[in-house]
Amino acid sequence: MAAFGRWKAQRLARADASRKGALDERAAPVVRLLNGRARFCTTSSCAGRLVLAQGGAAMTALEKATGDVVFKFEPFVLHVLCRELQDAQLLHSVAIDSGFKNSGITVGRGGKIMMAVRSTHCLEVPLSHMGKLMVSEEYIEFLIHVANRKMEENTRRIDRFYKCLRLALEADSANNSPSEETEKYHSVYVHRRKRKTIQEQDVHTSPKDHSEELEPEDDPDSNLGIFAETMM
Template identity: 40%
Template sequence: MEVENTFKQWKKQCLNKIDFSKKGSVDEDITNIVSVLNDSEKYFTTSSCSGRIIVIDGGCNSYTQSPNMDVATLKSKVSDCLDVQKQNCSWLFVTHQKCQKTDLVTALERSCGDVIFKFEPFILHVQCRQLGDAQLLAVRSTHCLEVPLSRKGQVLVSSDYIEFLVEVANQKMIENLRRIERFFECLQSAMHHEDLHCTSSEAVKEKSVYKRRRKRTQDSPVEACQSSNDATLSDEDNGLQNGMDLFT
């Protein structure tokens, strides 16, 4: 009971706190999944992302000025590079949908360090009440993409290669949305099955307890009356024996 109450307190605190993510809200494509998990007594989400395409600059400290670049251009690129910082990186571009080639080109124009182009699939960080509950959600994916585009401000790839990367990333985003839908359907089915199993288990326990109490009443009415007034249950009435019956 203490563990149950602690989990409920954690869940309440987490769901009531301010969303400090860059967007400040749950991504639209996974709102159904997040809602189902947070409505359950067994789970709550701590963070999530529906999947994204991002262009990250590793920082301007590694930048070496090109001989053909004037000081004004250098200052402008450094200012853009420092505009959005996260984990010692500058986010030059981010989207949770498909992207265009111009998005990458524009991002590279603002770069001043080591730029990486990434696709990341949807992710859910979920707090689970028990280990058995966590096993239902234990899913991993290698559906990722990470490619370097520049080194110390110098673009390393051609225009055709950038166009190819955009095509690959967009295909992965489409597949990511399909996987979100399949995961949601499987999650609903699994949780529905769990609910039916719990309901069936409770029914079996109640029926078994009723039979034992009825038998005791027939054998000894006085003993049965005294037993019903006793607040301390035996191991059998606590369901230890019934639990074994469920798997026969």
């Protein structure tokens, strides 16, 4: 408990190291809601973005491309440090129910419990190779239309996640004893884990490892994946 409080204080005291230097407006309500609770601390977030990239650098117009150009849509992502595993489980269930099907939990050897809220409706399409345009202008317009539709759905999921999370957190009792809503989400989480384990035993396969984006001081190789579910 004390260690988590220290980690949270250190994290919130840091300056925003992102290029933007501030929270995305769309992600801000969720981030503030979580950081306002003693058991959660957000470590990184992105509300979603459309990117036209040449290599690793952004470009202002496709006609200026000289190398390989890729068009990307990246949905909402949020990483949250949780005080206890049951807190991460609650957050995970809310995320899954809100449409973020690629969400998962990792636990580091140092005891840090990280919950990643992620979605699967990404888009990544190559447009040119070695300066040569590989698609038509009409297709580019189509891609923009598809990406905008995905961004609209991304916004709806963020709003749904915020509303469901607020209701789940408000349902907690003042003395921190598990409320009916907390028990509901914990029960759903345990049920999913049991069902997934049974399915894995039936087909004699091992769960696929999913790496999570952790704090800079964490060693990704030292983390134990507790849960990561992917649905296309």
